[in-house]
Amino acid sequence: DAGVIQSPRHEVTEMGQEVTLRCKPISGHNSLFWYRQTMMRGLELLIYFNNNVPIDDSGMPEDRFSAKMPNASFSTLKIQPSEPRDSAVYFCASSPPGQNARFYGYTFGSGTRLTVV
Amino acid sequence: DAKTTQPNSMESNEEEPVHLPCNHSTISGTDYIHWYRQLPSQGPEYVIHGLTSNVNNRMASLAIAEDRKSSTLILHRATLRDAAVYYCILQQGGSEKLVFGKGTKLTVNP
Numbered sequence: 001d002a003g004v005i006q007s008p009r010h011e012v013t014e015m016g017q018e019v020t021l022r023c024k025p026i027s028g029h030n031s032l033f034w035y036r037q038t039m040m041r042g043l044e045l046l047i048y049f050n051n052n053v054p055i056d057d058s059g060m061p062e063d064r065f066s067a068k069m070p071n072a073s074f075s076t077l078k079i080q081p082s083e084p085r086d087s088a089v090y091f092c093a094s095s096p097p098g099q100n101a102r103f104y105g106y107t108f109g110s111g112t113r114l115t116v117v
Numbered sequence: 118d119a120k121t122t123q124p125n126s127m128e129s130n131e132e133e134p135v136h137l138p139c140n141h142s143t144i145s146g147t148d149y150i151h152w153y154r155q156l157p158s159q160g161p162e163y164v165i166h167g168l169t170s171n172v173n174n175r176m177a178s179l180a181i182a183e184d185r186k187s188s189t190l191i192l193h194r195a196t197l198r199d200a201a202v203y204y205c206i207l208q209q210g211g212s213e214k215l216v217f218g219k220g221t222k223l224t225v226n227p
Contacts, residue, residue, distance in 0.1 A: 004160075031213050043161070043204075043217035050213060091160050095213065105151065105163025106215060 004109035006092050012115045018080040021112045024073055025094030033106065034067055034077050035091040043091070049075065082116045089113050121205045126222045129195045137190040137221055139205030144185050147210025152179065152190045153217075154201040161204065161217070164190065200225045 005024040013019050025032050033048040047057040049069045057067070064083070069075040079086055093108040122140040129135040141150065152164040165172055165179045167188075172179040178191040192199055204220040 033213075033215075035217075042219055045214060045216060048213060056214065093160070105153070105166065106161075108160030108162065111160050 006109035016081045021077040023092030029094035031095045033093040123221045135192040149208040151206045
């Protein structure tokens with residue numbers, strides 16, 4: 001299994017541009033999570049999906065951020081327009097269905113390092 | 118979200134056991150105790166989890182206090198590759214969410 005795959009690994013963009021981060025969860029996992037990590041705020045949960053449906057988006061910082069999960073094998077996190085304070089490492093994680101998630105944990109991707117200049 | 122308290126940092130010597138403490142005095146009966154670690158420049162990695170009983174796996178052991186208000190992650194023989202930030206997290210019953218705190222930065226000395 002290739003694990004959770006995120007792309008791109010690094011993204012440098014100018015302020016005001018649209019940024020799209022991508023995530024492919026592990027096959028068979030039905031929950032997907034987007035996290036953001038900065039030195040100041042640590043790891044923050046932005047949003048999570050269960051069976052492709054957004055369950056909790058209370059961590060999404062503002063309307064500039066949006067996330068979609070059109071099918072079980074793909075999710076995107078979009079920032080439009082981007083700002084320098086969005087610079088961070090963005091992680092995607094997935095977990096298996098129901099009770100199993102409590103027994104095998106979440107699997108995280110390697111992250112996307114976003115720099116907005 | 119249920120809160121945990123961990124020391125900011127700890128040091129250990131290679132090949133010695135390491136005991137990483139975590140306090141979670143507000144834990145409720147259905148909360149699972151999870152431990153994750155994050156190596157430098159990587160995403161978090163699942164280590165172990167438990168509910169009431171002590172747990173062992175190939176990576177570590179988890180000792181849970183009888184009142185469940187604290188737990189200890191035990192690395193039996195630390196290696197340089199165990200140097201990471203270790204997070205203790207309560208997963209609330211019925212929720213999929215994992216809310217990370219600041220964790221404990223473990224330094225392993227050769």
